[in-house]
Amino acid sequence: MKENSGRCWVFGDDISTDTILPSKWKTASFEPSELGKHAMTGIDEQFPNKAVDGDIIVGGLNFGCGSSREQAPLALVGCGIKVIIAKSIARIFFRNCVNVGIYPIEIDYPEGFFMSSDRLDIDYATGTIKNERTGKTLTFRSIPPFLVSILEVGGLKAFLLSGKRYEDVIR
Amino acid sequence: MVKSDKERSVLYDSGLTFSEKILSIKNLAESSQGPNKVHAGDFVIASVDFTYAHDVQGPLVIKIFNELKGMKLFDSSKVLINIDHDFPASSERSADLHNIMRQFARQQGCLIQEGSNCHQYILENIAKPGMLIVGADSHTTTLGSLGTFATGMGSSDVASIFLSGKTWLKVPKTIRINVDSILHSGAKAKDVALQALRILGTDGANYMTIEWTGSAVTAMSIDSRTTLTNLALEMGAKNSVIFADEKTDAFLLERHRERGLHITSGKDAEIYKNIYIDADEVVPMVAMPGSPGNAAPLSELNGTVPVDVVLVGTCTNGRLEDLRSVAKVLKGKKVKQGVRMIVTPNSIDVFKKAEREGIISILYESGVVVTSPGCGACAGLSKGLLGKGEVAVFAGPRNFPGRLGSLDSKVYLASPETAAASAIEGRLAQFSEVPR
Numbered sequence: 001m002k003e004n005s006g007r008c009w010v011f012g013d014d015i016s017t018d019t020i021l022p023s024k025w026k027t028a029s030f031e032p033s034e035l036g037k038h039a040m041t042g043i044d045e046q047f048p049n050k051a052v053d054g055d056i057i058v059g060g061l062n063f064g065c066g067s068s069r070e071q072a073p074l075a076l077v078g079c080g081i082k083v084i085i086a087k088s089i090a091r092i093f094f095r096n097c098v099n100v101g102i103y104p105i106e107i108d109y110p111e112g113f114f115m116s117s118d119r120l121d122i123d124y125a126t127g128t129i130k131n132e133r134t135g136k137t138l139t140f141r142s143i144p145p146f147l148v149s150i151l152e153v154g155g156l157k158a159f160l161l162s163g164k165r166y167e168d169v170i171r
Numbered sequence: 172m173v174k175s176d177k178e179r180s181v182l183y184d185s186g187l188t189f190s191e192k193i194l195s196i197k198n199l200a201e202s203s204q205g206p207n208k209v210h211a212g213d214f215v216i217a218s219v220d221f222t223y224a225h226d227v228q229g230p231l232v233i234k235i236f237n238e239l240k241g242m243k244l245f246d247s248s249k250v251l252i253n254i255d256h257d258f259p260a261s262s263e264r265s266a267d268l269h270n271i272m273r274q275f276a277r278q279q280g281c282l283i284q285e286g287s288n289c290h291q292y293i294l295e296n297i298a299k300p301g302m303l304i305v306g307a308d309s310h311t312t313t314l315g316s317l318g319t320f321a322t323g324m325g326s327s328d329v330a331s332i333f334l335s336g337k338t339w340l341k342v343p344k345t346i347r348i349n350v351d352s353i354l355h356s357g358a359k360a361k362d363v364a365l366q367a368l369r370i371l372g373t374d375g376a377n378y379m380t381i382e383w384t385g386s387a388v389t390a391m392s393i394d395s396r397t398t399l400t401n402l403a404l405e406m407g408a409k410n411s412v413i414f415a416d417e418k419t420d421a422f423l424l425e426r427h428r429e430r431g432l433h434i435t436s437g438k439d440a441e442i443y444k445n446i447y448i449d450a451d452e453v454v455p456m457v458a459m460p461g462s463p464g465n466a467a468p469l470s471e472l473n474g475t476v477p478v479d480v481v482l483v484g485t486c487t488n489g490r491l492e493d494l495r496s497v498a499k500v501l502k503g504k505k506v507k508q509g510v511r512m513i514v515t516p517n518s519i520d521v522f523k524k525a526e527r528e529g530i531i532s533i534l535y536e537s538g539v540v541v542t543s544p545g546c547g548a549c550a551g552l553s554k555g556l557l558g559k560g561e562v563a564v565f566a567g568p569r570n571f572p573g574r575l576g577s578l579d580s581k582v583y584l585a586s587p588e589t590a591a592a593s594a595i596e597g598r599l600a601q602f603s604e605v606p607r
Binding site for chain 1: 199200214215227228230231234239240257264265268307308311323325326327328330335337338339377407409461462465551552571572574578
């Protein structure tokens, strides 16, 4: 994975998929660009207007809990989100992130480490997140290599279309 | 059922958990060293016995399946297209999405069902002990009440299963919730699950298996057990299981299904965490608005909470036993003026049986509106959504902000009994507060 640099948006604990993409929009479209117009509007009406390509979401515990709707991470893709950093990420949402090409990072960070609008530099090779504002860094444990190989091509669909199978990358 | 050598060697290994055993059996990854036993933390490529998608995820599953140049399902007899989240269609958009699903099912010759909630339909008609089931819905954990390994995934994962019949899984650690002793008449499976949520929170079982054991679980009906495995998802669980027993056998026999493969955790298996709940001490519970993790005894609530809407149904509380207990509370009484109570049986079968038992007319006499079967307002698309400022008691799975409509509404989770009592009283109230 290449390095990544972007501005972050900070949210709290238990941000559910009902908040990431409210129910009334979940079947409105399949297109990330359309779904993106409603991303995070369960908590911040202005989020779709503020987010730009390359932005990063920071959550607390249990980010993406609740419904399995893949439309939720797709809406974030539509807003240009490339990475989600959270203290923990709900398991279906974690899989969905990888499958749609968002890098999920689970890390227990100290309170106040991130503030909305901070610029973060993420180096996947060394597993470090640097906050440009404070100069402080955190290290995270990389996701399993076979998930990296799915992410590198942009998600599960691209991975399978490239002719690869799980058997090629697991073990 | 004839067992293979590998199955035998796995099933009688006292050091493996339920999840380790079933994923060892379903693991397709080759190993030269004899029977391939997997342990918590290992990754497997598992063969899936049954998979399904409903009308929120399903159309996206089909789109991805087509984009993957999917020509044929891996096995059309193992795939269910289920229309339940917005059925009958409440909008043109839903109607169009349903038609995409119908057309797909016709082309592929797979199973299709319209009306019943997907999990309940599979519980009633398809699931058997020892199956590995993956549904495109978070509450797929529900089906573990019949001794299956059942887990939810998103559209891309399920589209890939539609194509290959395979998926990857990390073998989960196991949390065991022991519920011993006897439940009082006022407390139900929902209250036990809310008590567990109070202990574990909404992510206490993230990525893990929750096993429910103990004399109170053994004593429960399949309907009640299913409420437990359903709500395990709200604790973050990958899957949840209640080991198959005589009650499971009887449930399947009644529905003319085979007994399946009974799998239990070995006595020396590694249990990551044991939780003990004394059923005798379980009291009526509620989860305060915002999260199922905000669970507390109803008696600890400060002041009265006036209620506008009462909703009963969903894959959590829309089964026959739930409807029976609502009717028992409401019989001969009225829903308080100014309160709306809406009951959604979660399957066509439940609706028919409730009708035959006279439950539907008792509910109507009490002023309840009974909707057509399915997911009800929980799908957030129709059948009783909440407006700004409304307060609801919900016998359902979750109460995250905006789950049932307005972000400005407040939803308290509770058992069907508590929901019915609250409808009569016009405030959050337990069964024992309703005058006899």
